[in-house]
Amino acid sequence: MPVTRGKKPTAGSKIPKLTATKDENQDEGPQVKRSSSPPHGAPKKRPAFLDITNAVGQCLSDFRPNSDGSFRTAHKVQICLPGRKKEAVKKQVKTTSTLSVSANNQANLIKSSSVSSEDTLPEKQKIDAEEKEEEVQKNVAPPVEEAVAATTPAAREVPAHLRKQEIPKEFDIDSENSEDCSMCPEYAKDIFDYLKQREEKFVLSNYMPKQPSLNPEMRAILIDWLVEVQENFELYHETLYLAVKMADHFLSKTPIHREMLQLVGSTAMLIASKFEERSPPCVDDFLYICDDAYKREELISMEANILQALSFDINIPIPYRFLRRYAKCVSAGMDTLTLARYYCEMSLMEMEFVPERGSLLASACLLLALVTKDLGGWSPILQFHSGYETSDLAPVVQKLYEMLLAPPDDKLKAIRNKYSHKVFFEVANLPLVNADILEKALSQ
Incomplete structure (x- = not known):
């Protein structure tokens, strides 16, 4: 109800009463007239909300700890309404009981x-x-000191399979990045050990017999086209490798017609872009590079089919990541690393390398690059971090060497043209190492 605003009271003056005028309340019956100034010596009255707040605060003040750490509270809580505060205080029960908060406090209770x-x-x-x-007292738990003393060192010892592997100083390649948190120096080796374990889940075989409409040449043409897509969109190399892996896993489980092969490759590249890229291309971009051979609904449907075939587990270990890690072990230069990448990317088009694990393929490519650059063989530090010896890599290195010796196909020249550029140190134009030198390096 509207009230008239009076002057701001000064110190020592009484606050005027906020009562309605007679004209405003002539139909509301008799009004209770309240005095806003308390009698001399009496406490000031407060609005109803303040009385309730005060009562709650009084109740909370009773909920205070005893000397032993337990809490006590009143059995009955009553909220004092305006005008009945004194009467409620007289009726408030003063008896309290102790609430135990632990087994040790029951005896004190x-x-x-x-x-x-x-x-x-x-x-x-x-x-x-x-x-x-x-x-x-008999049921009370023993003191903390006795419990700690009863715990033997053997009980607190970390199990052997959970202990962090100690890395010898001569094999430590991550301590130099101790100030760079993005390199994860504390558990970088654990990450790659985990990726190597996950490889066993994604081992493939030659699935072409399951594809009556496809052959290895068609797959090679698809990979060559995906390399061009990766260059035109300026995508990461990880995106290319992951797209090839997902396409292979999908084709190993689902027979398709040859007319749908390009749709599988472009959709796999779309999924890999979403997984790896900061700004992945949109659906319309992939429809455009396919020359509008497919509809938007077909690409989205194929995306769902690929994800369901892979059980939405698309974090597949790829050789590109292992290659970068192993090159760091020997402080390989960018030209040497690029040469190994060229070998690794050429292997994507060959069906015989599909069953190979990514870590093993990356190790073989790096070994072939080291021998080609006359930088030595497979050193102990590489054996420690990769888990492979030279004898494990020799068969894969031989297959890589035979692949590079084969005459180039004029239809499949995207990778060769890519690595013939100065940006990639023109590594595609480097001559291959002599077969005798390679054989000697593999026999060590």
């Missing part, structure tokens, strides 16, 4: 209650309280 009522309780109740106190 009974002891304090028995002591406080020692003069008023009958003799029989005193005896019962003492017996109950002794029973609680």
Whole structure:
């Protein structure tokens, strides 16, 4: 109801009453007239909300800890309404009980209650309280010091399979990045060990017999086209490798017609872009590079089919990541690393390398690049981080060498043209190492 605003009261003056005028309340019946100034010596009255807040605050003040750490609270809580504060305070119950917060405080609870009522309780109740106190003391947990002493060093020892592997100083390649948190120096080796374990889940075989409409040449043409897509969109190399892996896994489970092969490759590249890229190309971009041979609904449907075939587990270990890690072990230059990448990318088009694990293929490519650059063979530090010896890599290196010796196909020249550029140190134009030198390096 509207009230008239008066002057701001000064110090020592009384606050005017906020009462309605007679004209405003002539139909509301008699009004209770309240005095805004308290009698002399009496506490000031507060609005209803402040009275409720004060009552709640009083209740919370009763909920305070005892000296033993337990809490006590009033059995009955009453909120004092305006005008009845004094009466409610008189009726408020003062008796409190102790709330136990732990098993150790139960003994103190009974002891304090028995002591406080020692003069008023009958003799029989005193005896019962003492017996109950002794029973609680028996069930109380031992002190922390005894519990710690009872714990043997063997019980606190970390199991062997959970211990962090100690890396010898001569094989430590991550301590130099201790200030760079993005390199994960504390557990970088654990990450690659985990990726190597995950490889066993994604081992493939030659799936072409399951594809009556396809052959290895068609797959090679698809990979060659995906390399051009990766260059035109300026995508990461990880995106290219992951797209090829996903396409192979999908084709190993789902027979398709040859007319749908390009749709599988472009959709796999779309999924890989979403997984790897910061700004992946949109659906319309992939429809455009396919020369509008497919509809938008077909590409989205194929995306769902690929993800379901892979059970939405698309974090497939790729050789490109292992290659970068192993090159760091020997501080290989960018030209040497690029040469190994060229070998690795050429292997994507060959069906015989599909069953090879990514870590093994990356190791073989790096070894062939080191021998070609006359930088030595497979050193102990590479054996430590990769887990492979030279004898494990020799068969894969031989297949890589035979692949590079074969005459180039004029239809499949995207990778050769790519690595013939100065940006990639023109590594595609480098001559191959002599077969005798390679054989000697593999026999060590």
